Amino acid sequence: MPPFARARSLVPPRAARRPIRLAAHGVERVDDYAWIRAENWREAIQDPAALPQDIRALLESENAYADAVLADVEQLAETIDAEMQGRIDETDADPPARDGDWLYYRRYLAEGQHELVCRTPAAGGAEQILLDGDRLAEGKDFFSLGDAVHSPDHRLLAYSCDERGNELHRIVCRDLTTGADGADRVEQSDGTIVWTQDSRGFLYTRMDGDFRSAQVYLHRIGADPATDLLILSETDPAWFVHLRGSRSRRFAIIKISDHDCSECWLVDLTDPERPPRLVLPRREGLRYDIEPGLDLLYMRTNADDAFDFKLVSAPLDRFEQAEWREEVPHRPGRMIFNATVFADWLVWLEREDCQPRLRAKSRDGEDQDLRFEAPCHHLRLKNNFDFERPILRFSYSSLTEPEEIYDYDFAARTRVLLKRQKVPSGHDPAAYESKLDFAIAPDGERVPISMVWRRDRKPGPGPVLLYGYGAYGSALPDSFDETRFSLIDRGFLYAIAHVRGGTEKGSRWYEAGKLAHKPNTFSDFIACAQHLCAAGLTAPGLIVAEGGSAGGMLMGAVANLAPELFGGIIAEVPFVDVVNTICDASLPLTPPEWHEWGNPIESADAFRLMLSYSPYDNVRAQTYPPMLIEAGLTDPRVTYWEPAKWAQALRARMTGGGPILLKTNMGAGHGGAAGRYEELEEAALRQAFAVAAVGP
Numbered sequence: 001m002p003p004f005a006r007a008r009s010l011v012p013p014r015a016a017r018r019p020i021r022l023a024a025h026g027v028e029r030v031d032d033y034a035w036i037r038a039e040n041w042r043e044a045i046q047d048p049a050a051l052p053q054d055i056r057a058l059l060e061s062e063n064a065y066a067d068a069v070l071a072d073v074e075q076l077a078e079t080i081d082a083e084m085q086g087r088i089d090e091t092d093a094d095p096p097a098r099d100g101d102w103l104y105y106r107r108y109l110a111e112g113q114h115e116l117v118c119r120t121p122a123a124g125g126a127e128q129i130l131l132d133g134d135r136l137a138e139g140k141d142f143f144s145l146g147d148a149v150h151s152p153d154h155r156l157l158a159y160s161c162d163e164r165g166n167e168l169h170r171i172v173c174r175d176l177t178t179g180a181d182g183a184d185r186v187e188q189s190d191g192t193i194v195w196t197q198d199s200r201g202f203l204y205t206r207m208d209g210d211f212r213s214a215q216v217y218l219h220r221i222g223a224d225p226a227t228d229l230l231i232l233s234e235t236d237p238a239w240f241v242h243l244r245g246s247r248s249r250r251f252a253i254i255k256i257s258d259h260d261c262s263e264c265w266l267v268d269l270t271d272p273e274r275p276p277r278l279v280l281p282r283r284e285g286l287r288y289d290i291e292p293g294l295d296l297l298y299m300r301t302n303a304d305d306a307f308d309f310k311l312v313s314a315p316l317d318r319f320e321q322a323e324w325r326e327e328v329p330h331r332p333g334r335m336i337f338n339a340t341v342f343a344d345w346l347v348w349l350e351r352e353d354c355q356p357r358l359r360a361k362s363r364d365g366e367d368q369d370l371r372f373e374a375p376c377h378h379l380r381l382k383n384n385f386d387f388e389r390p391i392l393r394f395s396y397s398s399l400t401e402p403e404e405i406y407d408y409d410f411a412a413r414t415r416v417l418l419k420r421q422k423v424p425s426g427h428d429p430a431a432y433e434s435k436l437d438f439a440i441a442p443d444g445e446r447v448p449i450s451m452v453w454r455r456d457r458k459p460g461p462g463p464v465l466l467y468g469y470g471a472y473g474s475a476l477p478d479s480f481d482e483t484r485f486s487l488i489d490r491g492f493l494y495a496i497a498h499v500r501g502g503t504e505k506g507s508r509w510y511e512a513g514k515l516a517h518k519p520n521t522f523s524d525f526i527a528c529a530q531h532l533c534a535a536g537l538t539a540p541g542l543i544v545a546e547g548g549s550a551g552g553m554l555m556g557a558v559a560n561l562a563p564e565l566f567g568g569i570i571a572e573v574p575f576v577d578v579v580n581t582i583c584d585a586s587l588p589l590t591p592p593e594w595h596e597w598g599n600p601i602e603s604a605d606a607f608r609l610m611l612s613y614s615p616y617d618n619v620r621a622q623t624y625p626p627m628l629i630e631a632g633l634t635d636p637r638v639t640y641w642e643p644a645k646w647a648q649a650l651r652a653r654m655t656g657g658g659p660i661l662l663k664t665n666m667g668a669g670h671g672g673a674a675g676r677y678e679e680l681e682e683a684a685l686r687q688a689f690a691v692a693a694v695g696p
Contacts, residue, residue, distance in 0.1 A: 003568075003692045004626055007069045007659035013061040015648045024583065025604040027611065031580065033648050037641040042209070045166050045634050048666060059633070059644060059664045066628075066661040073688040080486045081684035085677065086425035087482040095405055095418035097393070098122055099385035102154055113137065113675030117148045117157070130157050130176060137675070141667035142634075144674040146191030150176070151199035152249070156221065158202050160191035165669030166634040167191075168207055173221055186225045194245040194252040197269045203231065203252050205243045210588035211636035213241045216254055218272050232265060232276055238591040245269075246292050247341055248387050253290060256282070259472065259514075259595035264290045279319045292316060293341045298327070300339045300348075306330035307507040311339055311348060327361065335506040337475070340381055343388045345410050349379055351475065354436055354448045354504045358394060360410055368410060374398035376434045376450040378479035393418075397480035399434040399452035399494075402427065423482055431455060432488065434478075439497075439524075439531035445512075447524045448498040448505070449531065450478045454488055461539035463492045463567075463694045464532055470501030470521040471550035472596060473510040483683050490691060493537055499524035499554070515598050516605075519613060522557040529558075529565045541567045541625075544690040548572030548630075549638055549670070556615025556646065559624060563657070568693025569627045570686050573635055573670055577642040578614035579607070588636060616642070619649045623657040628689045630682075631662065635669040661689075 017032040036055055038044050044051040070077075093107030103122050106115045114133025120126070130148070137143035146160035146169050157176055160169040169191035173182045186204060190213045194203040201220040208214040214235075217228040234241050234256050242255045252267040254276060261284060265276040279290055279297070288301035296313045303310075303321070311328035314320070327346055328336065339348035347360045356379045358370040372379070377398035382405060384393040390410040397403040402421035409415070433455050438446040465487055469476055476496050484494050498504040500520040501513025513521045529545070532538045545566050547555045552574020559569050575581070583600050584590055598606030611617055627650070631643040647662040654660075665672060673679050 003695075004069055004072065004659050006072050010065060010068055012065050012651055012659065013058060013648075014651065015058055015644075017652075022580075024600070025607045027607070029579075029611075029617070031645075032652070033645040034580070036644050036648075037639070041639060041641075045211070045636055045639075045669075046164065046168070048164075048633050051633070059640070059662075059666065062644070062647065062662040063664060063666075066663045069659050069661055070685065070689065073685075073692045076691060077681075077685045077688035080687050081681055083425070083486045084483050084680045084684055087423050087427070087485065088676070088680075089422040089424060092422070095393075096120070097383055097385050099150070100154065102150075104150065104385075106148075108676070109134065111677075113677055114143065114145055117159070119150075128176070131159055131174070136161060142669075142674055144671070147193040149193045149195060149202075151195050152197055153199040156199065158193045158195070160189060160193060162191065162674075164634045165632060165665075165667065165671070165674070166636050167211065167669060171202075171204055171219075182222065184219070184221060184223075184225065186219055186228075192243045194243060194269070196272045197249070201272070203243060203267065203272065205241055210237065212237065212588055212592075216241060216243055216267075229273060231267060231272070236591075237585075238594065240592060248292055248294070248343075251292050253292075255289065257287075258592050260284065261286045262288060264288065266290075266292065280321075289339070291339065291341045293346075294343050298339065298341050298346060299324075300336055302507070304330075307511075308332055308334055309336040309507075311336060311346065313346075328359075332508075333506050335503050337503065338381060342390050342392075342410075345390050345392075347381070347392055349381065351504065352506075354450065354475075354478070354498055360392070362390075362410065368413065370408070370415075372396055372398075374401065374434065375436045376452070376478035377401075378477040380477075380479075397421070398429075399450060399478055399480065400429040400432040402429075402480050402482070421480070421482075427482070427485070436478075437531070437535075439527045441520070441524050441527045443520070443523075445500070445520075445524070447500075447527055449495050449528050450476075450498065451493055451495040452484070452488065453493040454491070457491055457493065461533075461536060461542060463487075463490075463690075464495055464538040464543045465492050465546060465690055466495045466497055466525075466529055466532070466543050467546045467551075468497040468499055468525045468528075468554050469547055469549075469551035470497075470499035470513050470524070470554055472501070473503045473507070475502045475504045483680065483687075486684070487687050487690060492690070493532075495528070495532060497525050497528040499528070501550075514596055516609060518597065518609070521554060522561060522613065525554055525558050526562050526565065529562070533565075540565050542694050544568040544570065544693055546570040546572075546686070546690075548574070550575050552576065552638070552643075553578060553615060557613050557618075559627065560615060560618045560620060563622060563624050566625045568625050568690055570630075570689065571627065571643070572630045572672070572686075573632060573638045574615070574629060574643055574646065575638045576615040576646045579610050579617055581639075581642065582610060583607075587639075616646050616649055619646075619653045621653055621655050624650060624654045624660070625657055626689070626693045627658070627660050628686065629660070629662045630672070631664040632669040632672060633664055633666045637670045640664060 090110040094105040096103035096105040117131035144162040148159040157174045169189045171186035190205045206215045215233045216231040254265040263282040264279045310330040312324040314323040360368045382393040405419040406415045434452040552571040555571040556576040600607035
C-alpha cells in the first residue's frame with residue numbers, strides 16, 4: 001500500500017483565493033492568500049481567541065485533515081511515543097550546585113511535565129521544594145517556566161513563566177520562608193532575571209509591542225512595576241537587548257546586538273541605579289562578548305580581522321583598545337564560540353572542522369586542554385555558582401553516548417563524574433556507530449555530515465533522516481538525543497548536514513551562507529543528500545529531510561529545487577514567505593533580519609535574489625513528496641500565516657505527490673508544546689510520518 005493511502009479518499013482544505021497585487025523594483029507579484037494574515041495578528045498572538053473566525057476555521061480544518069490522513073500512522077506514533085518515554089528518566093535531576101549554605105537543583109516527578117526547583121542545606125537536611133512547575137501549569141493550555149533565580153541572601157525566589165507560547169513572560173517573586181508569592185507582577189518580560197546584590201530588587205528585560213526585547217528595568221521588591229526604573233533603552237528596531245548576570249555576580253551585562261555587530265554595557269549590582277558603563281560602542285562588523293573577572297574584563301571579539309574570534313583582557317576601569325592584552329590569539333578556522341572566567345582561570349570552547357575542544361588558561365599562564373575522541377561529540381559549559389574555586393562544570397555527549405556531567409578541578413587536573421544520563425529502557429553505545437563525513441558542494445567546498453546508525457543496519461541503500469538548519473551562525477551540535485533512536489532502531493541512518501550559514505567551520509562558513517551567498521545553504525544540503533546516495537547508504541526517495549524555523553525555509557527551498565531526492569519532508573514552524581516578510585518593516589522581526597538576508601526594500605539585487613529562493617514564491621507545477629508542516633498560532637518569530645499560505649500554494653500548484661499536511665498548535669508558539677511528555681508526543685508523530693513516508 002502506498003504511504004498515506006487514506007489521503008486519496010479525503011479532500012484537503014482549499015482556502016479561498018483573494019488575490020492582491022504587489023510591486024517592487026519593477027517586479028509584479030500576485031499573492032492569493034495574503035488574507036490569511038489577520039489584520040489584528042498582534043492581538044491574536046497575545047490572545048488566540050481574537051483570531052478572526054474565517055482564519056480559525058481554515059486552520060482547524062487543516063488540523064482535522066492532517067489528523068485524518070495520519071490516522072493510519074496513529075498506532076505507530078503511539079508505539080514510538082512509548083519507546084521515547086521509556087528512554088527518559090522519569091525522575092531526572094540536575095547535579096546540585098552549591099551556593100553558600102545551600103545546594104540548588106531542578107528535578108522532575110514521575111509523570112511530571114514540568115520541573116521542580118529545589119534546594120537542600122549543604123550541611124545536610126530536608127529538601128525544600130521552591131517551585132512546582134506542574135502545579136503552576138494546572139488549568140493552562142500552555143505553560144513554560146523561564147528563569148527561577150534565588151536572591152543573594154537566599155530569602156526570595158524570582159521566577160518567570162510564559163502562559164501563551166508568545167515568549168512574553170510574567171515575573172513573580174516568592175518568599176522562601178513562607179512559600180507565598182508576593183504581590184509583584186512584572187509583565188511583558190523576556191523572562192530573564194538578575195538580582196541586585198542587596199537582594200532588594202532585580203533587573204529584567206521588557207518586550208515592546210512588537211515582541212522585541214528593547215529595554216532593561218530595575219524592579220524593587222514590593223514596588224508598583226509602573227514605577228520601575230529604566231536602566232537602558234534601545235529604540236532602533238533592528239537591535240535586540242539581552243541581559244545576564246556575570247560569573248562574579250558583581251555586574252549585570254547588557255548586550256545589544258543585531259546579526260552584524262554588538263555592544264555591551266556593565267551595570268554595577270552594588271549600585272544598580274548608577275548609569276551603566278559602555279564597554280565598546282557599536283560599529284559595523286564588530287562583535288564581542290564580555291565577562292568581568294576580579295580586576296580584569298575579558299572579551300571574546302572579532303576585532304582587528306579576528307573573524308574566528310580571539311580572547312583579550314583589559315583593566316576593569318579602562319576598556320580602551322590600547323589597554324587590551326591578548327590572552328588567546330586568533331587562528332583562522334578555529335572558532336572560539338564560548339568563554340567564561342573564574343577568579344584565576346579563563347575557560348573557552350573552540351571548534352575546528354566540527355570538532356569541539358575545551359581549553360583553559362590560568363592567570364599565571366598555565367594552559368590546559370581537554371579532548372575527547374568520539375568522531376561526533378558535543379561539549380557544553382554548565383552552571384556553577386562558585387567563582388573563586390577553580391572547578392568547572394561541563395557536559396559531554398556524542399551521537400552514540402548519553403550525556404555525562406563533570407566537575408573539573410584545574411588545580412588538581414582531575415575530573416569527577418557527577419551524572420551520567422540514564423536511559424531506563426536500555427542503551428548500548430557499542431551497538432551504534434557514528435562518523436563525520438564530507439560532501440562536495442557544487443563550488444568544491446567540503447560540507448560536513450555527522451551521521452549515526454546501528455552497526456547491524458542492513459548494507460545497501462536504506463532510509464535516512466537528514467536534518468539541516470544553516471542560518472544565524474548557529475552550529476548544530478553533535479549531541480546525544482535519545483528520541484532519534486526510534487528511527488535508528490528501525491533501520492534509519494540519522495544524518496546532520498552542517499551546511500553553510502552555521503559556524504561549524506568558523507565565521508567564514510557563516511558568511512558564505514548569508515545575504516548574497518544564501519543559495520549555498522540549499523546547494524550544500526542537496527549535495528549532502530546526493531553524497532549519501534553516491535555512498536550507497538540511501539537512494540533518491542528514501543531520504544526524509546527535516547528542519548525548523550530558518551531550517552524550515554531550507555526545507556521549502558530544497559523541496560522546490562530537488563523534490564525527487566526526498567521521500568518526505570518535515571518542516572517545523574518554517575520561515576517560507578520570505579519576500580513578503582522581509583519586505584514588511586512593520587513586522588516585529590523584519591528589521592533585525594536585514595543583516596542576515598538582505599534588505600529587499602532598498603536593494604533591487606537583494607529583492608531579486610530573495611525572490612529566486614523564497615519557498616512560497618517558487619512553488620512549481622511539479623510532483624512534491626509528502627510533507628508534514630507544523631505551525632504555532634502564538635509564534636511571534638515565524639507567524640502562523642507563513643506555513644498556512646505555503647500549504648495552500650503547494651496544493652494549488654503541484655501536479656502530483658503529497659499529501660501536504662499542516663498542523664497548527666492553536667495554543668503554542670515557536671517552540672511547540674512545552675511539557676516534556678507533550679514534546680515527545682509531537683516528536684513521535686514526526687517520526688511516524690518519516691517511517692510511513694519511506695518505510696522501515
